[in-house]
Amino acid sequence: MADMLKKTEEKSNEQIDSNFIHNMIDKDIENQVYGNRDIYTRFPPEPNGYLHIGHAKSICLNFSTAQKYKGKCNLRFDDTNPVKEDTEYVESIQGDVKWLGFNWKKLLFASDYFDKMYEFAVELIKKGKAFVCDLSADKIKELRGTLTQPGKESPYRNRSIQENLELFENMKKGMFADGEKVLRAKIDMSSPNINMRDPVIYRIAHTKHHNTGDKWCIYPMYDFAHPIEDAIEGITHSICTLEFEDHRPLYDWVLKSLNWEMPPRQIEFARLNLTNTVMSKRYLKALVDDGVVEGWDDPRMPTIAGLRRRGYTPESIRDFCERIGVSKANSLVDIALLEHCIREDLNPKVESRMVVENPIKIVITNYPEDKSEEVEIENKAQDPDAGVRMVPFSRELYVDGQDFMEVPVKKYFRLFPGNEVRFKGAYFITCNDVIKDEEGNIKELHCTYDPETKSGSGFSGRKVKGTIHWVDAKTAVKIKIREYDHLMNEDENGENVLNENSVNIIDAYAEPSIKDAKAGERYQFFRHGYYIADEKLTTESSKVFNRIVDLKSSWKK
Numbered sequence: 001m002a003d004m005l006k007k008t009e010e011k012s013n014e015q016i017d018s019n020f021i022h023n024m025i026d027k028d029i030e031n032q033v034y035g036n037r038d039i040y041t042r043f044p045p046e047p048n049g050y051l052h053i054g055h056a057k058s059i060c061l062n063f064s065t066a067q068k069y070k071g072k073c074n075l076r077f078d079d080t081n082p083v084k085e086d087t088e089y090v091e092s093i094q095g096d097v098k099w100l101g102f103n104w105k106k107l108l109f110a111s112d113y114f115d116k117m118y119e120f121a122v123e124l125i126k127k128g129k130a131f132v133c134d135l136s137a138d139k140i141k142e143l144r145g146t147l148t149q150p151g152k153e154s155p156y157r158n159r160s161i162q163e164n165l166e167l168f169e170n171m172k173k174g175m176f177a178d179g180e181k182v183l184r185a186k187i188d189m190s191s192p193n194i195n196m197r198d199p200v201i202y203r204i205a206h207t208k209h210h211n212t213g214d215k216w217c218i219y220p221m222y223d224f225a226h227p228i229e230d231a232i233e234g235i236t237h238s239i240c241t242l243e244f245e246d247h248r249p250l251y252d253w254v255l256k257s258l259n260w261e262m263p264p265r266q267i268e269f270a271r272l273n274l275t276n277t278v279m280s281k282r283y284l285k286a287l288v289d290d291g292v293v294e295g296w297d298d299p300r301m302p303t304i305a306g307l308r309r310r311g312y313t314p315e316s317i318r319d320f321c322e323r324i325g326v327s328k329a330n331s332l333v334d335i336a337l338l339e340h341c342i343r344e345d346l347n348p349k350v351e352s353r354m355v356v357e358n359p360i361k362i363v364i365t366n367y368p369e370d371k372s373e374e375v376e377i378e379n380k381a382q383d384p385d386a387g388v389r390m391v392p393f394s395r396e397l398y399v400d401g402q403d404f405m406e407v408p409v410k411k412y413f414r415l416f417p418g419n420e421v422r423f424k425g426a427y428f429i430t431c432n433d434v435i436k437d438e439e440g441n442i443k444e445l446h447c448t449y450d451p452e453t454k455s456g457s458g459f460s461g462r463k464v465k466g467t468i469h470w471v472d473a474k475t476a477v478k479i480k481i482r483e484y485d486h487l488m489n490e491d492e493n494g495e496n497v498l499n500e501n502s503v504n505i506i507d508a509y510a511e512p513s514i515k516d517a518k519a520g521e522r523y524q525f526f527r528h529g530y531y532i533a534d535e536k537l538t539t540e541s542s543k544v545f546n547r548i549v550d551l552k553s554s555w556k557k
């Protein structure tokens, strides 16, 4: 892990200000490819689901590239496929981009250009570069050929321009059923690139669109629509993922055929893949629809909404995206790196609190029954400037289940019969007796304290090896903690499979100051990890915490 982090740190230092995309842009600026126009990028999500951590990579890349060149970046909804799109997604996507800390120049919808796209399609027909085809989808596929065999031309390929214009208009008027006809670009059925073999650029879909309603029953295909959207907006660099590399000749063909001056340049980069994570929106939607998770913002989900609710900060996600950098080669990033980024971000920021899980009751037999005192506990472990708070201490306390062993293992320095430890911020305490119920379960531990050893009193008589945290029994606040594990695990074939035990809900006792925790507030729970008061479930009277990440990397070599 250390090696990997070091490498990414070195890599990120050069990649923050320079990556292969920026090198291409630098060349374009040097060669004045875009005259004196600003560098202009866009983030073009399809509103068919919530954004995930992979989208965050694209968002960070597009927006920070615009920032670096003092250019602009649009948020554009690529809503050319009416069937799967929804305004719920349109709203969540805007919220997520803002939450990540970015502002778009313009908020746009591809569907706003449907009129223009139609006109451009007509222009292609008039130039003899597009034709209406009556073949079925299956037949088109059959005639398309393979990587080693050229395709065969459609029998409708040589329709007259006049006939094509009339048929295309009738497609628009709704005179044909779905699938009865399509508009295809007339390029080259023997091209080695299958995308160039007379691709479909318009199809019929009698479907209501979330933005244009029933106005259209024909919709442009992505490969035709996308270059036009980019060009209309004055985008200079259209950054997309690697699977579009083979579509770039078509992207360029569309704009060249429309005589577009200074057309945008498409640049591809490798998409983010993360261990223990599935990023397909289709799969994530199925998890939501089937009730496997609480919703798109379930804290286990790799969605931005899920990561936010889990307790991730925008800074940690941006840091992660910088560290992974951009490249042309697909790779798999260890999710431990994302976890490292949130630890790094939270460590200097958040205060710590004492919380015990699997509580064991302590009775300090030589401490007066009706006495209670307040002891000083520092707010942040390694930061004296963060101040202290007063925490009640009395005869009955709780300690964490993992801080006691009846029969200690080697090198165990915490509490066990006969051993003396420091109770954080308070006294040296010795465990004398283990009291059990009839079934043999531990009921409580009888201990004694040494009043001379109070923290801060300067006592130097002897030393103890272990310090443990504790909670005063009378004033303890009962809280719920949701401990998360990865949503996906790898099976023996390296395939991602759903982890059936990805959440563990436990009761815990916290020091009284936890009563003030507001929804969305983050803390370090001493010795356990980083936690956030759940934004939906935390109220004045009930505190529910999500474990963001444990304290140490669980990454094993």
Ligand code: ATP
Pocket: 043, 044, 045, 046, 047, 053, 054, 055, 057, 058, 239, 240, 241, 270, 271, 272, 273, 279, 280, 281, 282
């Ligand atoms: P999914 O396959 O998860 O549905 P998508 O690519 O269909 O994702 P879009 O809404 O079309 O989702 O994506 C918007 C932008 O985000 C695109 O430019 C896309 O390339 C980019 N993107 C999507 N997934 C990733 C990823 N894992 N890593 C980097 N960029 C991504």
Ligand code: MG
Pocket: 046
């Ligand atoms: Mg897509």
